Amino acid sequence: MTLTLATLIPGLLLLALGVPLALGSSLFGAGLKAFPRSTLAAYVFFGAGAAWFLNNIWHLSMADFGEYRTYLFAGFAVVAVLAFKCVPDFLAVRGLCAVVLLGAYPLLYGDAYMNYDHWQINFFKVAVYLSIGAAIWLGAQPYRLRDFIGWLYVRPGRARLTGGVLAGYGLLLCGVAFTY
Numbered sequence: 001m002t003l004t005l006a007t008l009i010p011g012l013l014l015l016a017l018g019v020p021l022a023l024g025s026s027l028f029g030a031g032l033k034a035f036p037r038s039t040l041a042a043y044v045f046f047g048a049g050a051a052w053f054l055n056n057i058w059h060l061s062m063a064d065f066g067e068y069r070t071y072l073f074a075g076f077a078v079v080a081v082l083a084f085k086c087v088p089d090f091l092a093v094r095g096l097c098a099v100v101l102l103g104a105y106p107l108l109y110g111d112a113y114m115n116y117d118h119w120q121i122n123f124f125k126v127a128v129y130l131s132i133g134a135a136i137w138l139g140a141q142p143y144r145l146r147d148f149i150g151w152l153y154v155r156p157g158r159a160r161l162t163g164g165v166l167a168g169y170g171l172l173l174c175g176v177a178f179t180y
Helices: 003-023 026-037 039-058 066-086 091-109 121-140 143-152 156-177
Strands: none
Touching (some): 003 091, 039 066, 039 091, 091 121
16 A cells, blocks of 8 residues: 555545534534444444454464464354344444554555655554554443543534544645655
């Protein structure tokens, strides 16, 4: 993955999240409030995260337990299916965290790995590493996202300010993407 694309993807995602928040879209706010316990979002995000993870398991090399990949694949597939039945609460948040963690690898591993030639690459790396930290924290305590969204909408200015900061950083990343 090129450095331009790896920087542009988080920038566009931040814009897509920040602009509706900054504009105060009531439809987006209602969807955001319903997201943590949404069954449809759980199927989309947890399903995508499980499929991506199972794909990674299936393509393990022999040095990475590749000789056991069939057993690992079957075991994790059973766990993923049973998660919908046994622990459906906040499964959308856990799925989003899995997608973020799995998506961070190709972003950082491409041309960004060990690249010290461009000082502006740090804007991109900060965004990705903050999302990794948030995904680990929210994956362990998914109810915290519900609490954060509730806190965000207690006062109308909080959502707009947060959206403005996210959209501004997304614009910065989109601009930085074309400076390499």
